[in-house]
Amino acid sequence: MLEFLRGRDVLVAGWGVSGRSLIEPLRDIGAHPVVTDAGAGALAEAAGLGLEVATSVELETADLSRYALVITSPGWRPDSPVLVNAVTAGIPVWGDVEFAWWVDQARLYGPVRKWLVITGTNGKTTTTNMTHAILRAAGIPSVACGNIGLPILDALRRNPGPQVLAVELSSFQLHWAPSVRPEAGVVLNVAEDHLDWHGGLDAYAAAKARALVGRVGVVGLDDPVAASLARKSKARRTVGFRIGVPADGELGVVDGKLLDRAFTKAAILAEVGDISPPGPSGVADALAAAALTRSIDVAPQFVREGLVEHRVGPHRAAFVRELAGVEFVDDSKATNPHAARSSILAHPSVVWVAGGQLKGAAVEDLVEEVAERLVGAVLIGVDAPIIAAALARHAPEVPVVEVQARDDATMKADAVMAEAVRLAAGFADSGDAVLLAPAAASLDMFADYTHRGRSFAEAVNALQESDIGRRS
Structure with missing residues (x-):
């Protein structure tokens, strides 16, 4: 499949982490990589490594016939002018994940691996890490890669190489990877996110559904959109998981125990109390990881060992501190309303720190559902007024403060957050949680x-303790 690249030019669109990972495999195939990017600094870095470079502006209208293939970074939209120019010229456009799939199928770096693909609006990274923990417990050479940080191509090039890849994939990556056929793939949930990139929820869900095309497809049955994808699954077998009693062909929870009724008649996998992070979303992620690993015959004892070993990573409902009976929790990874919902519902009373870039997602349903749990809200970021308006409509009794950045040095991002935290602490009393669950992306103010x-x-x-509890 990759022989057509030998001796040919390949355009690498985007000089990020994924773009860098492409260079050595392309050279190993015998192709000649050319890098394009909109950033002058990125092109200078690539050129400094001896690579041929071209600005994306000049390639928007240039003759691209010299290129056998364009490999795009996942963030590049289908309507990006360079990609449109390539498609118009009849040049194939792949994502880095698509290229990695064919590199693996070509056995460029050893035997073909088993891919366990994890996608969904929320919980991807936690589920990927849980999956990897279970594989480690079972003694299976494996690696967590993809959207979690380590490019798949870098994982494939490891020596000794893994036998199984726990691959976190975003909707962007799946859009650009139509050929991937995982051993098993899961769609955890689907809620409004990245609608500005995909153009609507249907297209976003369709991208996620590309995880359900391999030997086993797994869907979250408690999420209506994910559950609906079961009917459209192209996997040879599709199973589901739920936070409740499982039917035949499902995984679920019975009397505080995770139970598999999909890959055996009935096997206890773990105790709910073993799961980190605690709460419904953590248990759902654990069930998904269990389904993926059970699909490749990992024994129940290793599922339990892996889940006991796993601990939540930073910025994912991570406990920061307790002060005067108030818990402070960092869930900065809750970058959309669906993720913020799970985070808020894990606490009985919340002072909510939220805001940033909503990316076209609506917050009305979220605010209406969690209103009774809110004792205060402090809002930051470009879309703070949208959240404030929703709170005024659905939770008018909840005190709300907006803290906006200013151009002067005293109110940059970190200073805004410090002021927001001080105000949030003032709304809190003993028994409350001050929760950073932004429901929005961070790039309007922060690096990430x-x-x-x-x-x-x-x-x-x-x-200080004196900062706590000034609300009447």
């Missing part, structure tokens, strides 16, 4: 969601 989470934690750790 990890920067936002660190900023929150630093502000929390600077608080």
Whole structure:
């Protein structure tokens, strides 16, 4: 499948983490990579490594016939002018994941691996890490890769190489990877997110459904959109999981125990109390990881060992501190309303720190559902007014404060977060949780969601007991 690239030019569109991972495999195939990007700094870095480069502006209208293939970074939209120019010229456009799939199928770096693909609006990284923990417990050489941080191509090039890949894939990556046929794939849930990129919920869900085309497809039955994909699944076998009593062909929960009725008559996999993070979303992620690993015959004992070993990563409902009976929780990874919903519903009373870039997602249903749990809200970021308006409509009794950045040095992102945390602490009393669950992306103010989470934690750790509980 890759022989057509030998001796040919391949355009690498986007000089990010995925773009860098393409260079050595392309050279190993015998292709000649050419890098394009909109950023002058990115092109200078690539050129400094001896690579041929071209600006994306000049390629928008240039003759691209010299290229056998364009490999795009996942963030590039289908309507990006360079990609449109390539398609118009009849040049195939692949994503880096599509290329990695064919590199693996070609056995360029050893025997073909089993791919366990994880996607969904929320819970991808937690489920991927849980899956990897279970595989480790079973002694299976494996690696967590993809959208979680390690490019798949870098994972394939490891020596000794893994036998199984726990692959987190975003909707962008799946859009650009039509050939991937995983050993098993899961769609955890589907809620409004990245609608500006995909153009609507249907297209977004269709991208997610590309995980359900291999030997086993797994869907979250408690999520209506994910559950509906079971009927459209192209997997040879489709199973589901739910936070309740499982039917035949499902995984679920009975009397505080995770139970598999899909891959055996009935097998206890773990105790709910073993799961980190605690709460319904953590249990759902654990069931999904269990389904993926059970689909490749990992024994129940290793599922339990892996789930006991797993602990939630930073910025994912991570406990920061308790002060005067108030818990401070960093869920900066809750970058859309669906994720924020799960985070808020894990606490009986919440002072909500939220805001950022909503990316076209609606917050009305979220605010209406969680209104009774809110004792205060402090809003930051470009779309804070949208959240404030929803709170005014559905939770008019909840006190709301907006903290906006200013151009002067005293109110940059970290200073805004410090002020937001101080105000949130003032709304809180003993028994409350001050929860950073932004329901929005971070790039309007912060470098990324990890920067936002660190900023929150630093502000929390600077608080004094006298800052707590000034609400009447």
